[in-house]
Amino acid sequence: MNPATLETPRRRVPIVFDPEYCRKPGVAPLGPIRVGADNEAALAVVRDYLGVNWRKMARAPKGVLKQPYLVPGAVYDNLWDWDAFFTACAIPDQGLEFAVGSIRNFLDNVREDGRPPKMTSPEGALNYTSQPIPLQAQFLYLMARRTPDFAWAEPYWPILERIRAWYDRETMAPGPFYIWLGFQGNGIDNNPSVYGRPPRSSAGVDLACWHYRELRALAKLAARFNRNDGDQWAERAADLAQRIARHYWDALDEFFYNLDCSADPGQTSLQGVTWETFLKFRNWASFFPLWAGVATSGQAAALIRRALDPAEFLAPGGLRSHSAREPIYNNTATGNPSNWQGPVWGLSTFLTAYGLANYGYRAEALDLAFRQIRVLAADIEQNSCLHEYYHGDTSQPIMKPGFLSWDLLALRVIADLRAGADGTTGDLLT
Numbered sequence: 001m002n003p004a005t006l007e008t009p010r011r012r013v014p015i016v017f018d019p020e021y022c023r024k025p026g027v028a029p030l031g032p033i034r035v036g037a038d039n040e041a042a043l044a045v046v047r048d049y050l051g052v053n054w055r056k057m058a059r060a061p062k063g064v065l066k067q068p069y070l071v072p073g074a075v076y077d078n079l080w081d082w083d084a085f086f087t088a089c090a091i092p093d094q095g096l097e098f099a100v101g102s103i104r105n106f107l108d109n110v111r112e113d114g115r116p117p118k119m120t121s122p123e124g125a126l127n128y129t130s131q132p133i134p135l136q137a138q139f140l141y142l143m144a145r146r147t148p149d150f151a152w153a154e155p156y157w158p159i160l161e162r163i164r165a166w167y168d169r170e171t172m173a174p175g176p177f178y179i180w181l182g183f184q185g186n187g188i189d190n191n192p193s194v195y196g197r198p199p200r201s202s203a204g205v206d207l208a209c210w211h212y213r214e215l216r217a218l219a220k221l222a223a224r225f226n227r228n229d230g231d232q233w234a235e236r237a238a239d240l241a242q243r244i245a246r247h248y249w250d251a252l253d254e255f256f257y258n259l260d261c262s263a264d265p266g267q268t269s270l271q272g273v274t275w276e277t278f279l280k281f282r283n284w285a286s287f288f289p290l291w292a293g294v295a296t297s298g299q300a301a302a303l304i305r306r307a308l309d310p311a312e313f314l315a316p317g318g319l320r321s322h323s324a325r326e327p328i329y330n331n332t333a334t335g336n337p338s339n340w341q342g343p344v345w346g347l348s349t350f351l352t353a354y355g356l357a358n359y360g361y362r363a364e365a366l367d368l369a370f371r372q373i374r375v376l377a378a379d380i381e382q383n384s385c386l387h388e389y390y391h392g393d394t395s396q397p398i399m400k401p402g403f404l405s406w407d408l409l410a411l412r413v414i415a416d417l418r419a420g421a422d423g424t425t426g427d428l429l430t
Helices: 039-057 081-090 093-108 136-146 154-170 205-224 230-247 284-292 297-307 346-358 362-383 405-411 413-419
Strands: 258-260 397-399
Touching: 039 093, 039 362, 039 405, 081 093, 081 136, 081 405, 093 136, 093 154, 136 154, 136 205, 154 205, 205 230, 205 284, 230 284, 284 297, 284 346, 297 346, 346 362, 346 405, 346 413, 362 405, 362 413, 405 413
Parallel strands: none
Antiparallel strands: none
């Protein structure tokens, strides 16, 4: 079935968004594109463009940001957690000081109670309201490994311990499951398994995978720092991996879902609630277990069938951020929240490609990544920029010309996949 010929899905709730916003400078798409078919030519265009334009994301120290740092590009000028992380993983060696400075700026601004900021601005506006993504330990580990020098990283160990204590204390529901405190800060802005739901009611499968990677990073760092608690972190990671494969997996649908943590003990009598209730939205978040390597081989095979199904996630230009089979699927231009209910993003495409390769689907991973790279190359050649996200069926730019951020992964993803590597992970999971 050709997704371009699919009947327009019904929406249960209309998306209301101010059309004036899209007419502001730096928001509306610059123009349509026609995507070519030559993979290697597209890759050369993208590498040439990103090899120069990554410097637009580099910032000198300013204000409370004492170290050089990275911004997402476009209209942004602040340091954001997962944008900085993925950009840092792909930055060329010439920009390594900005990558290292980004994680140092985050760790230097962790609150006394251990809560890290979601965003920091040079003026000192530190966002402790939106939930930070648990990536601080893996960010530090991967940057120290790239330098390669762990001496500068070791003094941050007590801060990492405070951060871990905060996550375990403040973001854990009975079960125990790590939960999103609210929709703000979850990264996949309008993921319907989080967006619009009561606070503390969604245990994200993507969130659990982030925590698994953090525990692995703590184990790696403990070994580097000659500490005696590395096994403790490795054991916690292994336990969480098993919990993800067991509790977040719907055996009937053969799919990973977020868990509904809004059960009401007041609505029970002599029987306690001992089962999981799935939030059944097929969002890109469900593919995180492939990237984290925690899916079983059987689970991975079922997930990958969905990822490569043109009627669901496989788009002409990459990976859709939501299944096209669901009524909620749409490609509306939105910001705050940005739209992850259908459009193709560089991040969702490249991380899923890494996940496919983790389980031996290297040819399919390369095909998926090249679909996105051909779109990026067409945008560069015809609009002289990249856009934040692209239509899930037509591959057309939707909004925010000048975006860079994690699209920088296009610099290395093909070489990584061909070499059996993952620039966002390194040896973290081995």
